[in-house]
Amino acid sequence: MHETADKIPLCKGAISRRCFLQTAGMGAAVLALPGASSTAATTSSQTEELATVLDLSQCIGCAACVEACREVNAHKYPEPKKPFPAMFPERVKVEDWSDRRFTDNRLTPYNWLYIQTVSGEYQGKPFELHIPRRCLHCQNPPCANLCPWGSALRQSNGIVRINEDICLGGGKCRDVCPWHIPQRQTGVGLYLKLMPRFAGNGVMYKCDRCYDLLAQGGLPACIEVCPMQIQSIGPRSEMLAKAHALAEDMNGFVYGEQENGGTNTFYVSPVPFDLLDQAAEKGPGRPHLAPVQDSMAKAGNLTWAVFAAPLAGIAAGLLTGARALSREDNADE
Template sequence: MARYGMVMDMRACVGCQACMAACSMENQTPYWSEKFRTHVEDSAHGEYPNVRRELLPRLCMHCENTPCLSACPTGATYKTEDGIVRINYDRCIGCYACMIACPYDARYPYDGDDVEKAEALYGSDCSHTMPHVDKCSFCEHRVKSGLEPACAATCPTGARIFGDLDDPNSEVHKLSVSGIARPLRAELGTSPKVFYIPA
């Protein structure tokens, strides 16, 4: 069984936000409320004339040691056999315990207004029909069909590298094992499956 992960190459990210647009279209995220499963934080550091721009692509880390899963009182948050952290919308009661427990701020509420707007936009194709908490799913429906997540498939610079962390021939395995790519905030002990190559 695969153990999926992603590497973010911060040397290659140009902040174009194509990943956000692709994810929003693929997963019907409520972009109208500025809520996204993935986003790119854009910040400036330093003072003129020594200023540098930092782009930090963010999404659910699909942690091995999953604080959101243990915080969920209904079992709506669960982990698949291949390690993807998912949400069962039918079981989610919107208590936000998982949002509070997530140290990466990777979850957001898909509230009643968002559901109304989604139903108006997507009609019978709407996949969000009740309020719930939402997050990245590594586009599991695409992965099961042999495709990459929408964000990785769309990235024009190849800054998002997706694959099986347990496959010694995969690029994500090689980058994570070599130490070239490192987890974000490893000191938290969550063992995330998203790794970063520093700019």
């Protein structure tokens, strides 16, 4: 089995410039191995991806999951430095949510989960459904495959997350995401140390499925606190079987199995998703529910991924070293 990018040994304690160069060089060497990837951790081919099932017929819209997500992940939220550097070119927009961090009716850098309430009529009867919206954790995520800096990654357990330590906030992940999930906060992150006027514009944020809690044997906060237990998490094959069983019981529909080539989030609804999409409020930070083709099957994206993966891996190694040096310099001040 090849050692993969997520197993590159990092320097302990204070990090010297020599260690930075060793780390960067090791990242490039690992990416040269057959089968290695900057976007997917393959620590064990025997490990099945984790997936979640959400039974929308049971969600009461209480938003306990939203509050739990905020509480558990508060230490990961950005604390921007102001005033923000003037960006070049000037068309690069500042995105500042620091004074609106309690906004909870859309996705923001401080709100990785929100409840999308949709109402309408189906088969002559009124309906109202509450849909917890967050990252779907795609099986072949364009955000990770196409990030030019290697800061978006997909773990072997199916979690897709952004490494905020090396993200430059360029927004490629949001552009290529079919649902435009990641959200940017200006004035935070490594770009301030590297090229504050030219490199990116902050850091991108999204649901990381409480990967740190899962690593300790816990559950994602949103699942832990749900009073109706509408969510389940487990091996993808089991969750997919459960989603289909729920759909059969309610004569319902599944979203997320085929979308974008397959995700690790399965919504089960008694109302067709095309009808929900028509009735849902959509816009920035408010994703749609329309069918999505596999974006990585597009020739342009596939070509970019093939050629960019080695460069992204090298960039990730260099940025990791730069981040370490930045912390060392801050400690010496």
